[in-house]
Amino acid sequence: xxxxxxxxxxxxxxxxxxxxxxxxxxxxxxxxxxxxxxxxxxxxxxxxxxxxxxxxxxxxxxxxxxxxxxxxxxxxxxxxxxxxxxxxxxxxxxxxxxxxxxxxxxxxxxxxxxxxxxxxxxxxxxxxxxxxxxxxxxxxxxxxxxxxxxxxxxxxxxxxxxxxxxxxxxxxxxxxxxxxxxxxxxxxxxxxxxxxxxxxxxxxxxxxxxxxxxxxxxxxxxxxxxxxxxxxxxxxxxxxxxxxxxxxxxxxxxxxxxxxxxxxxxx
Amino acid sequence: xxxxxxxxxxxxxxxxxxxxxxxxxxxxxxxxxxxxxxxxxxxxxxxxxxxxxxxxxxxxxxxxxxxxxxxxxxxxxxxxxxxxxxxxxxxxxxxxxxxxxxxxxxxxxxxxxxxxxxxxxxxxxxxxxxxxxxxxxxxxxxxxxxxxxxxxxxxxxxxxxxxxxxxxxxxxxxxxxxxxxxxxxxxxxxxxxxxxxxxxxxxxxxxxxxxxxxxxxxxxxxxxxxxxxxxxxxxxxxxxxxxxxxxxxxxxxxxxxxxxxxxxxxxxxxxxxxxxxxxxxxxxxxxxxxxxxxxxxxxxxxxxxxxxxxxxxxxxxxxxxxxxxxxxxxxxxxxxxxxxxxxxxxxxxxxxxxxxxxxxxxxxxxxxxxxxxxxxxxxxxxxxxxxxx
Numbered sequence: 001x002x003x004x005x006x007x008x009x010x011x012x013x014x015x016x017x018x019x020x021x022x023x024x025x026x027x028x029x030x031x032x033x034x035x036x037x038x039x040x041x042x043x044x045x046x047x048x049x050x051x052x053x054x055x056x057x058x059x060x061x062x063x064x065x066x067x068x069x070x071x072x073x074x075x076x077x078x079x080x081x082x083x084x085x086x087x088x089x090x091x092x093x094x095x096x097x098x099x100x101x102x103x104x105x106x107x108x109x110x111x112x113x114x115x116x117x118x119x120x121x122x123x124x125x126x127x128x129x130x131x132x133x134x135x136x137x138x139x140x141x142x143x144x145x146x147x148x149x150x151x152x153x154x155x156x157x158x159x160x161x162x163x164x165x166x167x168x169x170x171x172x173x174x175x176x177x178x179x180x181x182x183x184x185x186x187x188x189x190x191x192x193x194x195x196x197x198x199x200x201x202x203x204x205x206x207x208x209x210x211x212x213x214x215x216x217x218x219x220x221x222x223x224x225x226x227x228x229x230x231x232x233x234x235x236x237x238x239x240x241x242x243x244x245x246x247x248x249x250x251x252x253x254x255x256x257x258x259x260x261x262x263x264x265x266x267x
Numbered sequence: 268x269x270x271x272x273x274x275x276x277x278x279x280x281x282x283x284x285x286x287x288x289x290x291x292x293x294x295x296x297x298x299x300x301x302x303x304x305x306x307x308x309x310x311x312x313x314x315x316x317x318x319x320x321x322x323x324x325x326x327x328x329x330x331x332x333x334x335x336x337x338x339x340x341x342x343x344x345x346x347x348x349x350x351x352x353x354x355x356x357x358x359x360x361x362x363x364x365x366x367x368x369x370x371x372x373x374x375x376x377x378x379x380x381x382x383x384x385x386x387x388x389x390x391x392x393x394x395x396x397x398x399x400x401x402x403x404x405x406x407x408x409x410x411x412x413x414x415x416x417x418x419x420x421x422x423x424x425x426x427x428x429x430x431x432x433x434x435x436x437x438x439x440x441x442x443x444x445x446x447x448x449x450x451x452x453x454x455x456x457x458x459x460x461x462x463x464x465x466x467x468x469x470x471x472x473x474x475x476x477x478x479x480x481x482x483x484x485x486x487x488x489x490x491x492x493x494x495x496x497x498x499x500x501x502x503x504x505x506x507x508x509x510x511x512x513x514x515x516x517x518x519x520x521x522x523x524x525x526x527x528x529x530x531x532x533x534x535x536x537x538x539x540x541x542x543x544x545x546x547x548x549x550x551x552x553x554x555x556x557x558x559x560x561x562x563x564x565x566x567x568x569x570x571x572x573x574x575x576x577x578x579x580x581x582x583x584x585x586x587x588x589x590x591x592x593x594x595x596x597x598x599x600x601x602x603x604x605x606x607x608x609x610x611x612x613x614x615x616x617x618x619x620x621x622x623x624x625x626x627x628x629x630x631x632x633x634x635x636x637x638x639x640x641x642x643x644x645x646x647x648x649x650x651x652x653x654x655x656x
Contacts, residue, residue, distance in 0.1 A: 169396030
């Protein structure tokens with residue numbers, strides 16, 4: 001199909017992509033820069049990647065971030081899936097609109113406000129800030145994303161499948177575990193990966209809710225950048241981009257498989 | 268055309284004997300709906316309905332969409348609770364019994380096959396819930412798959428099957444637990460015509476050879492007539508008429524049933540006299556008085572309708588010789604050639620259009636009737652049914 005591939009279309013496509021990806025491309029290129037000066041090209045090298053392994057604070061921060069992301073994504077997936085199921089399944093219960101609105105609110109709530117309110121809460125209940133407060137905060141703001149993804153899957157879910165399972169003798173919980181969950185699993189997995197990446201690159205909320213000994217990678221990078229951009233930061237950022245990209249691709253594959261499964265399912 | 272198969276006689280144990288437990292007052296129905304009402308908010312789906320289904324019966328609930336037939340079935344399956352009244356299975360009141368504890372199984376209109384399971388796992392699902400030993404599950408799955416002619420398809424996933432095969436898997440899955448009642452929700456609606464007819468016969472055979480009780484919901488009157496022992500015609504949450512296919516077709520109780528089941532000519536008329544077995548009527552569209560045999564109590568002066576099936580109306584070029592016959596004249600306005608039958612649309616002198624069916628018994632006729640021909644329509648007093656409702 002060459003139709004529609006006019007000069008105008010090509011130009012706007014190139015410009016659009018350049019706008020989106022040029023900064024990232026430059027960052028990736030400079031992560032392989034041999035020179036210590038950020039803006040001067042001194043030949044190709046992977047020395048900054050090697051140097052990363054000597055940078056203990058950076059490695060610690062990466063480890064904290066991964067743990068926070070893993071735990072918060074898992075908890076958020078469980079809670080978000082339950083929220084989605086109750087929203088879709090219980091029909092028009094009293095206060096349903098309010099409830100669904102409240103689940104979606106964190107999607108549009110400014111992160112600064114969310115972070116601040118969480119900080120106030122943790123202070124009020126006298127919770128020592130650190131790993132668990134960051135994790136809790138991340139559960140709070142990623143849960144709604146999981147709920148949205150799973151809910152969009154559930155609205156197209158054929159309820160007669162669940163009825164058939166119950167009709168054949170499976171009580172509700174077993175029906176959910178053996179029929180509903182396996183069928184919506186790609187959406188749940190996609191929700192998990194979304195929550196994982198959101199937690200991975202969050203700076204604002206983590207800054208508000210963290211404490212000593214639980215500095216996340218985005219926070220570490222941010223604080224180092226304030227002292228000047230080093231090629232090391234470029235290297236760690238490149239790895240970061242790679243990880244996030246892989247997860248997003250995996251999530252979209254999971255969703256796509258789900259979509260194909262939906263389309264080919266007997267009507 | 269509607270072929271009302273005579274199902275009074277049903278093969279059982281190799282001999283044909285009459286199957287009509289509803290005529291025997293000593294028999295108790297297996298399933299009983301007693302004064303059942305179901306409301307969804309303001310809408311009344313089922314309205315104070317009572318009904319009994321007997322063991323080994325093939326029962327069909329027939330009605331247009333929204334008449335409450337599916338709701339009625341779902342109350343037996345346990346997916347809906349009656350607002351009022353009771354549903355009994357045997358002597359057990361099913362109120363409060365969840366679907367997974369009821370000894371009935373349902374075949375869903377969408378088939379509702381589990382897409383992530385193979386054919387074998389779909390069929391075995393119900394048996395696994397009962398925690399039967401593995402060897403028994405395997406044996407029963409193999410047996411039921413043989414029954415529906417799907418042996419060899421065990422490992423396929425539902426999306427690797429044709430529509431007809433999926434229908435069989437759904438049937439096998441609902442049969443395998445040997446339910447006391449098998450509920451069929453529009454079981455053949457998704458199949459094409461040829462396959463539907465074949466499957467109808469297979470369903471009947473399966474039902475009588477397994478000796479099971481089937482309850483079917485359908486909007487397709489031909490399907491209901493073909494397979495069912497008894498049919499309940501529903502409208503607006505009530506049963507309008509219940510009986511064997513032949514009774515419902517030949518003796519419709521109301522204008523609604525006559526019109527819903529098969530093709531019919533309805534003539535509105537006023538009763539003028541009673542002449543022995545015959546009721547004499549005068550209608551606005553046919554000049555001559557109409558005569559129809561009726562055992563019903565019909566008062567002189569009452570407004571009635573004469574229901575006349577197209578295949579009972581004779582269409583001829585010459586005036587019929589028999590003086591006892593009712594007849595009228597008209598012009599052929601349309602002919603639908605259906606192969607086995609031709610349907611003639613005849614415009615009467617009053618402007619009303621009448622339908623007459625003629626079987627095409629020979630390939631050529633001496634006097635073919637064609638468009639714009641002047642014809643006589645005639646029917647015997649026994650052909651029509653006098654409807655008071």
